[in-house]
Amino acid sequence: MKSFIHYSIQILLILLYLGSNAQVLDARKEFSIVLSDSTQLKVFKKAGSFDEVSDEYYSLPSHLKFSVNQKKEPEFSFLTYSDRGGSQSGILHFLMSWGLSLSQRKEVQTALEKIVGEDARFMGSIVPELDNTYNTLQIIGSSPLVDILSESATAIGRVPTFSNSKTACSFKLDHNDTETLKTAIADNTEDLKTLFLSMNFIIKFKGKHRAGIYDENYQLKTNLFELLNN
Amino acid sequence: MKTKIKHVLKGVILLYLLINFTSSDAQIVDDTNKLSLTLKDGTQVVLYGEASSLSDRKSKNYYYLPVSLRLGAKPDKTPEFLFLKYITEEKEANGGIGGALLHMLMEWGLTPKQQKEVEQILAKGEQGARKKSKLKGALDVKPDGDKSLRIISATLTDGKLAPSVVQSLSAPVLPGSKVAVASNLSANGAQLLAATFEKTRSITDLSIEMGFKYTTRIPAAKGRVIVNWSEVKKHFERDYAKYEEVRGKKKRGGLFGGIADALFGKRTEVKSRSYDEVRSVIDHMVEKEYIKVDFDENIADDRVTKIREAFFDFFLQKMTESGDSDVLTPPTEKEKAAMPNIKYGKKYTYNRRFFESSFKKKTETYYLNYRLAVEKPFTLTANLASWYNGVKNNKKCVGTVLMNDKFFTHRDINMILDLEAKEMFDKEVNYVTVNVKKERKSGKHFNAYTTIDKEHLKDSGLKATISYARGNDKSSEVYQYQTQWSLKGGNIYPKDPEWQEGSWQSITLFPPIVPRTIEFEADLEELSALGVVRATLLLRYYKFGEEVETNVPLTVSKDEPLVEKMIFTDRNTQGYAYQLVLTHKEKGKMALGWDDKINDDYIYASIPQELKDDDPDYLDKIIEAGKVILKPGADGKVSKAASILDKFKDVIGIVKN
Numbered sequence: 001m002k003s004f005i006h007y008s009i010q011i012l013l014i015l016l017y018l019g020s021n022a023q024v025l026d027a028r029k030e031f032s033i034v035l036s037d038s039t040q041l042k043v044f045k046k047a048g049s050f051d052e053v054s055d056e057y058y059s060l061p062s063h064l065k066f067s068v069n070q071k072k073e074p075e076f077s078f079l080t081y082s083d084r085g086g087s088q089s090g091i092l093h094f095l096m097s098w099g100l101s102l103s104q105r106k107e108v109q110t111a112l113e114k115i116v117g118e119d120a121r122f123m124g125s126i127v128p129e130l131d132n133t134y135n136t137l138q139i140i141g142s143s144p145l146v147d148i149l150s151e152s153a154t155a156i157g158r159v160p161t162f163s164n165s166k167t168a169c170s171f172k173l174d175h176n177d178t179e180t181l182k183t184a185i186a187d188n189t190e191d192l193k194t195l196f197l198s199m200n201f202i203i204k205f206k207g208k209h210r211a212g213i214y215d216e217n218y219q220l221k222t223n224l225f226e227l228l229n230n
Numbered sequence: 231m232k233t234k235i236k237h238v239l240k241g242v243i244l245l246y247l248l249i250n251f252t253s254s255d256a257q258i259v260d261d262t263n264k265l266s267l268t269l270k271d272g273t274q275v276v277l278y279g280e281a282s283s284l285s286d287r288k289s290k291n292y293y294y295l296p297v298s299l300r301l302g303a304k305p306d307k308t309p310e311f312l313f314l315k316y317i318t319e320e321k322e323a324n325g326g327i328g329g330a331l332l333h334m335l336m337e338w339g340l341t342p343k344q345q346k347e348v349e350q351i352l353a354k355g356e357q358g359a360r361k362k363s364k365l366k367g368a369l370d371v372k373p374d375g376d377k378s379l380r381i382i383s384a385t386l387t388d389g390k391l392a393p394s395v396v397q398s399l400s401a402p403v404l405p406g407s408k409v410a411v412a413s414n415l416s417a418n419g420a421q422l423l424a425a426t427f428e429k430t431r432s433i434t435d436l437s438i439e440m441g442f443k444y445t446t447r448i449p450a451a452k453g454r455v456i457v458n459w460s461e462v463k464k465h466f467e468r469d470y471a472k473y474e475e476v477r478g479k480k481k482r483g484g485l486f487g488g489i490a491d492a493l494f495g496k497r498t499e500v501k502s503r504s505y506d507e508v509r510s511v512i513d514h515m516v517e518k519e520y521i522k523v524d525f526d527e528n529i530a531d532d533r534v535t536k537i538r539e540a541f542f543d544f545f546l547q548k549m550t551e552s553g554d555s556d557v558l559t560p561p562t563e564k565e566k567a568a569m570p571n572i573k574y575g576k577k578y579t580y581n582r583r584f585f586e587s588s589f590k591k592k593t594e595t596y597y598l599n600y601r602l603a604v605e606k607p608f609t610l611t612a613n614l615a616s617w618y619n620g621v622k623n624n625k626k627c628v629g630t631v632l633m634n635d636k637f638f639t640h641r642d643i644n645m646i647l648d649l650e651a652k653e654m655f656d657k658e659v660n661y662v663t664v665n666v667k668k669e670r671k672s673g674k675h676f677n678a679y680t681t682i683d684k685e686h687l688k689d690s691g692l693k694a695t696i697s698y699a700r701g702n703d704k705s706s707e708v709y710q711y712q713t714q715w716s717l718k719g720g721n722i723y724p725k726d727p728e729w730q731e732g733s734w735q736s737i738t739l740f741p742p743i744v745p746r747t748i749e750f751e752a753d754l755e756e757l758s759a760l761g762v763v764r765a766t767l768l769l770r771y772y773k774f775g776e777e778v779e780t781n782v783p784l785t786v787s788k789d790e791p792l793v794e795k796m797i798f799t800d801r802n803t804q805g806y807a808y809q810l811v812l813t814h815k816e817k818g819k820m821a822l823g824w825d826d827k828i829n830d831d832y833i834y835a836s837i838p839q840e841l842k843d844d845d846p847d848y849l850d851k852i853i854e855a856g857k858v859i860l861k862p863g864a865d866g867k868v869s870k871a872a873s874i875l876d877k878f879k880d881v882i883g884i885v886k887n
Contacts, residue, residue, distance in 0.1 A: 127264075162276055165609060166612070170384040
């Protein structure tokens with residue numbers, strides 16, 4: 001018995017140091033729900049165990065957007081300014097969040113009940129793990145604005161793992177970059193559609209292809225065009 | 231029969247929990263018991279239920295994650311925020327400054343109103359909470375990393391716009407604890423930041439991010455092992471019967487031969503087995519599902535393998551008794567993998583009592599429920615705009631200041647050396663010292679001095695400055711000063727200088743003497759015709775209040791009709807006296823008599839008509855005068871007996887101050 005306890009503690013300690021865990025979803029129980037805003041939401045059943053049956057469902061991170069202040073205004077500011085010599089520069093600052101609103105959660109609950117029955121309980125968005133390779137907001141895409149924002153970034157916030165938590169970013173743009181971004185926003189150009197802001201997560205799944213638990217990289221991204229126009 | 235040996239595993243879990251609780255002072259909450267509440271003001275509050283020891287029971291006691299990042303407030307409710315724009319009267323080029331000070335204290339935590347609302351939601355069982363749930367306070371958190379408080383701002387990260395930024399580095403771990411951010415913004419930085427939060431904008435260029443870690447207990451792995459001893463026994467009995475039929479009384483072989491030996495054979499003939507042999511027995515039991523292992527884990531697969539190994543070792547210990555082999559042999563690969571520190575292979579003997587008692591149980595079930603306390607990250611981010619609207623009209627928080635407090639003013643006492651004097655530093659002046667005094671009503675009088683010498687002229691030019699701090703002195707009186715010159719020959723002038731009234735504009739330092747370049751010209755042909763070989767100009771003037779003489783010779787044979795000579799006369803005189811002395815090649819010196827010159831430094835050697843006419847009386851007179859010419863001292867000083875300037879008092883002395 002002593003030996004067993006010894007081994008078990010060893011294992012537990014290994015687990016303790018390796019451990020960073022999140023909710024586990026059942027990959028075999030995937031549902032697609034289209035919300036009234038036409039967005040498609042992926043919902044998974046929580047992975048059960050050999051001695052329990054779960055009726056809990058979670059959605060993957062969704063609805064990446066500029067967060068809103070108490071007046072419901074988008075927290076986005078692009079300020080251009082001129083110095084005494086007339087040279088124009090710009091300061092861009094925005095806050096972002098992801099997740100469903102209260103009404104959207106209710107919408108998903110109703111849809112789930114229709115699909116899997118009244119016992120289904122929608123628990124909201126999953127709390128994913130951070131992808132430590134990309135633990136800050138990413139600016140990606142083929143748009144020339146990608147380089148402009150990447151090079152002018154002064155601070156990029158960490159990816160929030162809780163829905164509706166915020167992250168902030170600030171940029172200081174020189175004269176040319178300011179003009180380019182200003183024109184792109186004013187004219188709603190195609191360049192906005194190929195610039196994506198993304199958050200990277202790790203989602204834990206069980207079932208389907210592999211035995212046991214496995215990690216899936218998950219990227220939540222939205223282009224600047226949608227962010228500015230929705 | 232179903233037997234649960236929970237107490238074994240509970241012991242493990244208890245030990246594990248003890249380890250975890252002692253390794254962290256934080257409360258441990260249940261990751262599966264999470265609530266997300268939306269308050270009336272839109273604030274979203276995440277709460278976790280307290281983790282119940284050794285139980286999956288969901289607690290009704292909840293703790294909230296950091297929320298409501300906001301400005302701190304003083305006891306009188308004044309927000310702890312300052313945005314103070316400042317400017318001086320002077321331009322930047324003249325030493326003036328302009329910019330703004332930003333200083334704010336921040337805290338997090340539910341406000342009393344929010345806390346009440348959360349308590350009500352929990353008590354009523356709304357928004358997913360169970361009825362009669364309770365709010366126990368804020369969750370214990372710790373800063374995530376060395377710099378868990380981050381400023382996100384393009385303005386404050388620009389060295390020119392914000393020359394200095396000072397901030398707390400760690401996010402506060404308790405609700406109501408405060409952290410500070412302060413910056414001295416340049417004029418442009420102040421305007422830019424002000425533009426983002428003074429105008430109608432949704433956010434400012436200043437967000438604060440706080441990174442935390444909290445400890446939550448997660449169900450890491452859940453296991454169940456069912457051993458169907460009845461099936462095991464049935465199999466052994468079948469194998470035994472089959473063996474008896476074939477081999478009679480010989481030792482039993484086959485996979486379970488060892489166990490059959492232990493159970494049914496002669497005790498004296500029981501043979502020890504190797505690790506691999508015992509291991510293959512257990513693997514076979516698992517394969518045949520006599521031992522059924524169910525495992526749900528929320529962790530990576532390789533760790534589950536280790537847990538399975540732990541179960542195997544548990545059975546190994548139960549089923550066998552081990553000892554050192556008679557012959558020292560290296561351990562097998564499997565044995566080494568299970569026991570990394572093992573040096574030699576062991577021998578195993580099946581435990582008859584274990585099997586006998588186990589077969590009586592028919593079925594045995596082991597449960598394992600691993601819960602791990604793990605740290606999870608959490609960030610709290612907010613923008614200044616969400617707080618600024620509440621303070622922008624508060625004069626205690628946002629203001630401007632014109633920095634014209636005379637206390638801090640310095641007045642420069644400028645002393646400029648007269649341009650002429652610069653020339654004299656090589657010839658007549660060593661240095662000049664200026665003493666300055668300004669009486670203050672406070673009694674702390676201002677006294678200072680400066681010295682201008684050749685080095686000063688080289689490094690700083692003609693100007694010297696003494697700064698006077700105004701402080702509390704409201705006296706409008708100007709300062710006083712005195713000058714003392716050090717002159718060639720070790721002269722100090724004046725010996726006892728008088729205090730004079732200064733001027734805030736500047737004072738000009740004039741030396742007590744002024745240079746005069748005397749030009750002396752003669753008609754060489756005329757002199758030669760008269761038999762004069764040299765014309766000497768004798769100059770008498772005041773220098774430092776004393777009569778001195780300088781001679782300027784013009785020799786005919788040198789064929790130079792004009793000679794120049796610089797003399798230094800007292801500043802407060804405006805002329806000098808002179809006498810022409812002609813040296814005749816036969817008659818000797820002829821002194822033509824003293825005359826004066828006012829503000830005219832050109833002297834022409836005019837030959838009197840009497841001399842041209844060879845007037846004997848006149849000649850006698852000037853020859854006699856030439857005989858009594860006295861030489862001055864080495865420094866040009868004239869003795870009292872030889873003094874002549876008093877005769878010209880009306881002309882030279884009249885302007886003597």
